[in-house]
Amino acid sequence: MKQFSHFSHRHLLNFTEVEEEDEIICSGCELNLSGSAAYSCTKSNCSFTIHTSCFELPQRIRHRSHPKHPLILLSSPPYSDGEFTCDACGESGVAFTYHCSTCSFDLHVGCASLPESEDCDDHEHSLTLFYSFPKEEQDSIFICDVCHCPVAKNCWIYYCKVCNYGTHLDCVTAQECPDEE
Ligand SMILES: [Zn+2]
Ligand SMILES: [Zn+2]
Ligand SMILES: [Zn+2]
Ligand SMILES: [Zn+2]
Ligand SMILES: [Zn+2]
Ligand SMILES: [Zn+2]
Known part of the structure; x- marks a missing residue:
């Protein structure tokens, strides 16, 4: 079987398909690997596994x-x-x-790798990714229009200027924001 090396890991990797029911977190992006194509470590005592997309990220x-x-x-x-x-x-x-x-x-x-614009189920316009708060919002607390929790000041938001509608990055595609810990 062909083996692969990646700058992020000292052991060789095998191509693998992660089963839907396997709850494995990607060692690169820290997101779920269930049902994804991946590269995993050839050493049996090492759990390093990454998405093929994470394997291919430019350095x-x-x-x-x-x-x-x-x-x-x-x-x-x-x-x-x-x-x-x-x-x-x-x-x-x-x-x-x-x-x-x-x-x-x-x-x-x-x-x-977030897209520059996203469609939100709750909003009629597509939302644009802003890397800083729109000027007119600088002095106020911005409340996410999906989960109704504040958005931290220096963080990016998905925003519709026309309606002053904005969301957390992960709320734009979620119906409900996951409960805060
Ligand atoms: Zn990943
Ligand atoms: Zn390893
Ligand atoms: Zn810099
Ligand atoms: Zn939110
Ligand atoms: Zn709008
Ligand atoms: Zn992040």
């Missing part, structure tokens, strides 16, 4: 949200506590990050 990108510098794909956060805080969604991450060392800027790989 260096230019992102519209951070035009000053290129972002470098790191296999783990460069910080001493082993975590990064995503500058898009505000959540922490422990696996792959698109990182700018000059600015300590980090993006989940999933957040880095």
Whole structure:
């Protein structure tokens, strides 16, 4: 069987199809792997598994949200506590990050590939991805129109300017926001 190597992992990888009922988290994007094509570690005592799409991520990108510098794909956060805080969604991450060392800027790989516009079931217009708050909202707390929780100030939002309607990144495609812990 053909084996593969990836910069993020020291062992060789095999191509595999993850079963629907297997609850495995991708070692790259930290999202569910159930039912996906993946590469998993050939060592039986190692659980490293990543989506084929995560395997193919470019190691260096230019992102519209951070035009000053290129972002470098790191296999783990460069910080001493082993975590990064995503500058898009505000959540922490422990696996792959698109990182700018000059600015300590980090993006989940999933957040880095979000579409520039999304259709929301609850809204008649498509929503545009904003990398910072629209100017007129700078001084107020912005409440997500889907889950009715505040959106953190420095985070990205999906927004309709015409209606002043906006959502968290993961609320745009969700009917209900998952309960906050
Ligand atoms: Zn992944
Ligand atoms: Zn391994
Ligand atoms: Zn994120
Ligand atoms: Zn930078
Ligand atoms: Zn929300
Ligand atoms: Zn609208």
